[in-house]
Amino acid sequence: MSDATKGFGRKFTRYISELMNDTQGHVARQFEPLDLEDKVLSYELSDPLGEEKYSPLPRLVHRYPNRALILVTDICAVHCRYCFRRNFTGGDVGLIQAEEIDGIATYIAAHPEIDEVLLSGGDPLTATDAELSLLLGKLRSIRIDLLMRICTRIPGVNPSRITDELVSILAAHRPVWLVFQINHPDELTPDVGAAISKLLSAGIPVVSQTVLLRDVNDDPDSLAKLFHGLTVWGVKPYYLFQGDLASGTSHFRVPLRKSIEIVHELRSKVSNLALPQFAVDLPGGGGKIPLGEHAVKGPVDGWYTLTGPEGETGRYPDEDESK
Ligand SMILES: *Cc1c(COP(=O)(O)O)cnc(C)c1O
Ligand code: SF4
DSSP states (O other): OOGGGTTSOOOOOHHHHHHHHHSSSTTHHHHSOOGGGGOOOTTOBSSTTOGGGGOSBTTEEEEETTEEEEEOOSOOSSOOTTOTTTTTTTSSOOSOOHHHHHHHHHHHHHOTTOOEEEEESSOGGGSOHHHHHHHHHHHHTTOTTOEEEEEESHHHHOGGGOOHHHHHHHHHTOSEEEEEEOOOGGGOOHHHHHHHHHHHHTTOOEEEEEEOOTTTTOSHHHHHHHHHHHHHHTOEEEEEEOOOOBTTOGGGOOOHHHHHHHHHHHHTTSOGGGOOEEEEEETTTTEEEEOOSSEEEEEETTEEEEEOTTSOEEEEEOOOTTO
């Protein structure tokens, strides 16, 4: 095993291994380790989002005032080779324990500005129904209108996990939204569609996020097919991410200039309803930056320069009062 795959070995579900056999490589490339992962660039980071500095408690990332992210587990059903948390995922941290949940619940209760929690990881839906029920129950008891957002890869990689029992647990703790990751139209199978349909029927809104990946989905036609297909299912494409600077993932990153061109072409291929926000997590903890249609330059003397699709330029103030 190469250095890069140590602790983050090859892992996928039976469903994914069948899908890999039935498709042309766009699924396989997401999960099959390559020696290219050994190539670590000097500016690549083990914590590319700089989450550690926003972590008031173990497993809690409080980056934005109203939203807190819980690292529910480091376990995933699959190991996506481009994972930006690959130094956490598949380690030996395991599932969040009852005392840790209590500590986090106390923190959230003491911070009334938090109106939403993201359950992430790892993949929260690798926990059992009983474990999820306990976690969601404790969070729901903090405030009845606390929004819970479950970030998962499961509907697309193990759709049979979306059982009636699981759906009823999620529904019992609403408001719950589900954000699931899906990257290529080959992943839009009838089984995945049925899983999504169960969630929507139970009143759980579903949105998607996609990572722009070289030789997987870095062309406007694949993305258009994916986003239109999701919209037909009733899933709003929410984010399209430029690759993060995670160690050993340079072979997956699309050059930013090319990414912007792809997104520009995409606009004429899908309705606005089907168009996700194109964004990047600034290296080292700058947060998510929407990349939009325009290149952003500056700020110079307190003003950003925005360049629009037709090459027109405009100014926009840098309103950060701390400066
Ligand atoms: C992405 C993210 C959020 C949620 O951001 P949205 O723009 O609301 O999707 C919250 N906390 C952290 C640490 C994040 O990385
Ligand atoms: S499911 Fe998410 S956290 Fe897990 S390996 Fe894939 S990208 Fe990383």
